[in-house]
Amino acid sequence: MCLFSYFAVLCRKIVPFKLADIGEGIKEVNVKEWYVNVGDHVKQFDSICQVQSDKASVTITSRYDGVISKLYYEVDDVAQVGDPLVDIETDKDTEETHRPDESDDSSSSSSSSSEDEKSQPQVLKQKVLATPAVRKIAMENSIKLSDVAGTGKDGRVLKEDIMRHIQGGAPPAATPVATPTPVAVPTPAAVPAPTPARISPIPVVPAVSIPIGKDKTEPIKGVRKAMVKSMTEANSVPLFGYCDEIDVTKLVFLRESAKAVTAATGMKFSYMPFIIKATSMALHQFPILNASVDKECENITYLAAHNIGIAMDTIEGLIVPNVKNVQSLSVYEIAAELNRLHALGLEGKLSTADMTGGTFSLSNIGAIGGTYAKPVVLPPQVAIGALGKFQVLPRFDEEGNVKKTHIMNVSWSADHRVIEGATMARFSNVWKAYLENPATMTIHLR
Ligand code: COA
Numbered sequence: 001m002c003l004f005s006y007f008a009v010l011c012r013k014i015v016p017f018k019l020a021d022i023g024e025g026i027k028e029v030n031v032k033e034w035y036v037n038v039g040d041h042v043k044q045f046d047s048i049c050q051v052q053s054d055k056a057s058v059t060i061t062s063r064y065d066g067v068i069s070k071l072y073y074e075v076d077d078v079a080q081v082g083d084p085l086v087d088i089e090t091d092k093d094t095e096e097t098h099r100p101d102e103s104d105d106s107s108s109s110s111s112s113s114s115e116d117e118k119s120q121p122q123v124l125k126q127k128v129l130a131t132p133a134v135r136k137i138a139m140e141n142s143i144k145l146s147d148v149a150g151t152g153k154d155g156r157v158l159k160e161d162i163m164r165h166i167q168g169g170a171p172p173a174a175t176p177v178a179t180p181t182p183v184a185v186p187t188p189a190a191v192p193a194p195t196p197a198r199i200s201p202i203p204v205v206p207a208v209s210i211p212i213g214k215d216k217t218e219p220i221k222g223v224r225k226a227m228v229k230s231m232t233e234a235n236s237v238p239l240f241g242y243c244d245e246i247d248v249t250k251l252v253f254l255r256e257s258a259k260a261v262t263a264a265t266g267m268k269f270s271y272m273p274f275i276i277k278a279t280s281m282a283l284h285q286f287p288i289l290n291a292s293v294d295k296e297c298e299n300i301t302y303l304a305a306h307n308i309g310i311a312m313d314t315i316e317g318l319i320v321p322n323v324k325n326v327q328s329l330s331v332y333e334i335a336a337e338l339n340r341l342h343a344l345g346l347e348g349k350l351s352t353a354d355m356t357g358g359t360f361s362l363s364n365i366g367a368i369g370g371t372y373a374k375p376v377v378l379p380p381q382v383a384i385g386a387l388g389k390f391q392v393l394p395r396f397d398e399e400g401n402v403k404k405t406h407i408m409n410v411s412w413s414a415d416h417r418v419i420e421g422a423t424m425a426r427f428s429n430v431w432k433a434y435l436e437n438p439a440t441m442t443i444h445l446r
Pocket of ligand 1 (some may be wrong): 085161173269270271274310311312313314318337342363365366368387388390
């Protein structure tokens with residue numbers, strides 16, 4: 001060893017890079033994905049790993065330049081805040097975080113930095129790109145991601161790639177998706193007959209994969225662990241339930257027009273943006289439903305912002321991000337925000353800000369199926385609504401004639417300690433009126 005490299009070795013230090021406090025009272029996280037391997041060079045702000053708390057998914061970035069010399073956890077392990085995630089062999093002196101008891105390791109492993117790096121098998125460097133959700137499906141089905149043909153950017157393995165792999169299909173040809181032809185905005189006279197609402201196809205994935213003939217016990221972690229906590233808390237709240245049916249025929253027409261107008265933007269425009277806006281407009285008249293109660297239910301706070309939480313079904317479990325300040329957003333702006341939240345939610349990348357601060361919730365269980373549900377209020381909120389599937393059903397018009405109608409059912413639950421059933425029913429009537437005659441929503445436009 002030449003004098004220079006001997007000196008360089010002496011200068012190197014092993015720094016345990018600890019999981020810092022990520023706020024919101026988070027004490028532990030699940031390690032969802034490593035972006036580095038032992039022997040990898042990292043620079044400050046390079047991504048180290050993705051962790052999932054009960055509130056959000058966070059990418060941990062390096063505070064040092066150096067070489068990774070140890071990973072403390074396997075994927076899916078639980079890491080405590082304040083404990084080391086990785087050891088980094090730093091390029092320069094970092095006395096402030098270096099602990100004397102690790103100096104031996106430092107010198108003994110330091111020689112591995114450049115020499116070993118060269119001898120690292122190349123496979124370590126060729127990380128298959130995929131989201132944590134896709135990795136989870138791969139793990140549950142014992143599939144090596146490297147065996148799956150990724151059709152995403154830079155060969156990223158997408159959810160549809162792995163589902164195709166499970167079903168034994170070949171990757172699609174270069175132009176797999178039929179681009180929807182932009183539809184001309186229908187004039188009132190030329191409005192087409194409403195097409196039945198479509199339900200998104202649900203991939204056939206077992207919620208939990210259990211090897212046939214074997215029992216399997218596993219810890220409840222991540223998003224599901226958060227659900228244990230929030231639902232146990234929610235169970236102490238006495239709920240009042242109220243259901244109704246809404247004639248959404250006009251809303252179906254309106255949504256078709258909105259879809260046509262926004263088709264060119266590539267933005268998804270579902271019924272939800274209208275339903276969310278109608279909720280906020282009805283909440284204006286019933287501020288007690290956009291409120292929070294303290295733990296002992298001694299005080300109620302009427303909340304100024306309408307941050308409408310939307311229950312989302314993701315591969316990680318149920319999450320409820322919220323669209324902030326709906327009272328000040330147009331239907332279009334709500335659609336854009338919902339698209340953003342949905343995309344991040346499916347990737348497991350929602351921020352703590354997206355996940356906290358909700359003031360009222362909606363659960364569109366009808367996107368999966370069903371008519372009625374029994375939603376559970378998320379404390380400290382005081383009310384929630386579950387939406388059923390849009391169905392084409394016969395109903396009588398005012399002259400007694402049978403007509404083809406689009407119907408959606410709604411099921412409300414409210415904290416009966418502070419919300420009277422009559423309040424919930426009156427709120428529902430206002431909300432229903434907006435959705436049955438969506439033109440009336442425009443009279444409040446500023
Ligand atoms: N009835 C009929 N069709 C519906 C529908 C309903 N209730 N809800 C959605 N659709 C349609 C949409 O309009 C869209 O149709 P399109 O392709 O013609 O535009 C299609 O189904 C897909 O919609 P989706 O992608 O689900 O968007 P969305 O904005 O309506 O809903 C979520 C977004 C996140 C709310 C929804 O995907 C979801 O996860 N729902 C499940 C919520 C849940 O699990 N609740 C239980 C909590 S315990």
